[in-house]
Amino acid sequence: MTKEIPKERGIDHTFSLLTEGYNYVGKRMSGMDTDIFETRLLGKKMIIMTGRDAAELFYDETKFKREGALPLRVQKTLFGVGGIQTMDGQKHKIRKAMFMSLMSDERLGLFRTIVKEEWDRKGHEMERKGEAVLFDESEELILRAICRWTGVPLTDVESWNRAYDIGSLIDAAGGVGKRFRVGEDARPRTEAWLEEVILAVREGRLETDPESAAHVVAFHQESGEYLDAHMAALELLNVIRPAVAVARFVVFAALALHDFPEWKEKLNTQKDLNNFANEVRRFYPFTPFLGAIAKKDFEWHGYEFNEGETVLMDFHGVNRDPRLWEEPEQFNPDRFNDFTDDRFTFIPQGGGDPNHGHRCPGEPVTVIIIEESIRFLVNGLEYNVPQQDLMINMVRMPTLPASRFVMDRIKVKED
Numbered sequence: 551m552t553k554e555i556p557k558e559r560g561i562d563h564t565f566s567l568l569t570e571g572y573n574y575v576g577k578r579m580s581g582m583d584t585d586i587f588e589t590r591l592l593g594k595k596m597i598i599m600t601g602r603d604a605a606e607l608f609y610d611e612t613k614f615k616r617e618g619a620l621p622l623r624v625q626k627t628l629f630g631v632g633g634i635q636t637m638d639g640q641k642h643k644i645r646k647a648m649f650m651s652l653m654s655d656e657r658l659g660l661f662r663t664i665v666k667e668e669w670d671r672k673g674h675e676m677e678r679k680g681e682a683v684l685f686d687e688s689e690e691l692i693l694r695a696i697c698r699w700t701g702v703p704l705t706d707v708e709s710w711n712r713a714y715d716i717g718s719l720i721d722a723a724g725g726v727g728k729r730f731r732v733g734e735d736a737r738p739r740t741e742a743w744l745e746e747v748i749l750a751v752r753e754g755r756l757e758t759d760p761e762s763a764a765h766v767v768a769f770h771q772e773s774g775e776y777l778d779a780h781m782a783a784l785e786l787l788n789v790i791r792p793a794v795a796v797a798r799f800v801v802f803a804a805l806a807l808h809d810f811p812e813w814k815e816k817l818n819t820q821k822d823l824n825n826f827a828n829e830v831r832r833f834y835p836f837t838p839f840l841g842a843i844a845k846k847d848f849e850w851h852g853y854e855f856n857e858g859e860t861v862l863m864d865f866h867g868v869n870r871d872p873r874l875w876e877e878p879e880q881f882n883p884d885r886f887n888d889f890t891d892d893r894f895t896f897i898p899q900g901g902g903d904p905n906h907g908h909r910c911p912g913e914p915v916t917v918i919i920i921e922e923s924i925r926f927l928v929n930g931l932e933y934n935v936p937q938q939d940l941m942i943n944m945v946r947m948p949t950l951p952a953s954r955f956v957m958d959r960i961k962v963k964e965d
């Protein structure tokens with residue numbers, strides 16, 4: 551006997567999603583006492599699921615595909631049209647292997663060194679300014695670091711504008727009106743910049759480390775051919791853009807140090823730093839949900855799914871699910887001391903195995919940026935957090951503290 555999927559009544563609920571943001575899904579799950587419900591968003595029937603088992607189902611490639619799942623508005627801003635996020639099967643695996651090959655221990659070690667150097671530089675720059683907005687500074691710092699690591703030239707003159715453009719791609723994904731248009735405008739400009747880099751690498755005008763992303767992506771082959779230069783630029787941007795997005799986690803980490811200062815004393819080992827970074831990724835809101843399309847009819851937990859249906863997986867809810875996390879509303883890095891990862895419980899950047907499915911390949915890069923930012927904010931810098939509006943608006947997606955974390959009386963600590 552199959553069960554009926556609970557339904558949200560009404561013609562379309564896009565407005566509710568826009569006005570409730572991150573709370574939209576959780577409110578309905580608890581209101582209907584369910585892990586799954588059907589609604590209509592953007593004029594389309596959608597099934598929304600939460601919980602660990604739902605995450606496992608979502609990553610079952612025999613049941614779901616990504617082609618056609620991403621709204622064009624998200625492709626025109628955040629991801630680009632037709633990149634890895636929309637690929638399936640063998641083609642996806644080949645493209646994904648390219649991204650995974652960038653993440654060797656040696657390359658990640660180099661990235662950590664670069665991030666440390668960039669924080670040293672940024673610390674002095676912020677000291678000279680006296681007052682700084684951490685979110686903006688972090689976006690620019692990360693862009694510098696990721697460009698050095700990927701082999702993409704970036705001059706001092708362009709770094710702030712490029713960082714602003716890339717930031718606007720991320721911000722536009724959940725926005726309407728001007729917010730959307732600013733991101734939509736920035737995408738062709740940013741892709742053109744990287745397309746020129748790809749061509750310069752291919753033509754030998756730009757020398758790059760053979761293991762850097764600019765080189766790997768430029769010379770990556772599928773069916774014996776290089777990627778079209780525009781697609782290569784889009785995929786290179788798929789390394790650079792999400793790294794810049796980590797600025798949100800840097801700000802959340804600073805907010806955690808501000809709101810829960812007792813943890814500063816407990817950051818003695820690398821493991822402590824890693825726990826703190828993971829708790830930042832679990833506790834603060836970032837990716838709300840993501841879509842896939844049923845490849846065939848099937849039954850799961852007594853519910854019927856039909857071929858062609860769009861399913862949204864609630865990432866945000868799983869990271870705060872009280873069945874999976876003790877006191878999920880508490881900020882407690884120590885919970886990661888004895889955490890055993892089953893790949894579907896802690897999913898700030900997707901679930902499953904990144905080598906096979908769509909899980910984010912950039913988790914080590916993300917964690918390095920957060921860890922080194924915490925290390926610098928605690929050990930490398932003295933600063934004051936003046937009165938400001940640090941509220942996290944849960945309606946805005948993606949969100950961050952309203953003031954973007956202003957700091958003043960900034961001074962680099964002497965060794």
Ligand code: HEM
Pocket residue numbers: 634635636646649788789790792793795796797799836837840898899900901907908909910911912913915916
């Ligand atoms: C703020 C930090 C980040 C967040 C919240 C994040 C989140 C995500 C999420 C939710 C996905 C989709 C998973 C899925 O489709 O099932 C994803 C995919 C992806 N991420 Fe990240 N990510 C971050 C940082 C990074 C970094 C630093 C990189 C690269 C260095 C990166 C590269 C990618 C790529 C290429 C994909 C597509 C993977 C695929 O479709 O197979 N991300 N990320």
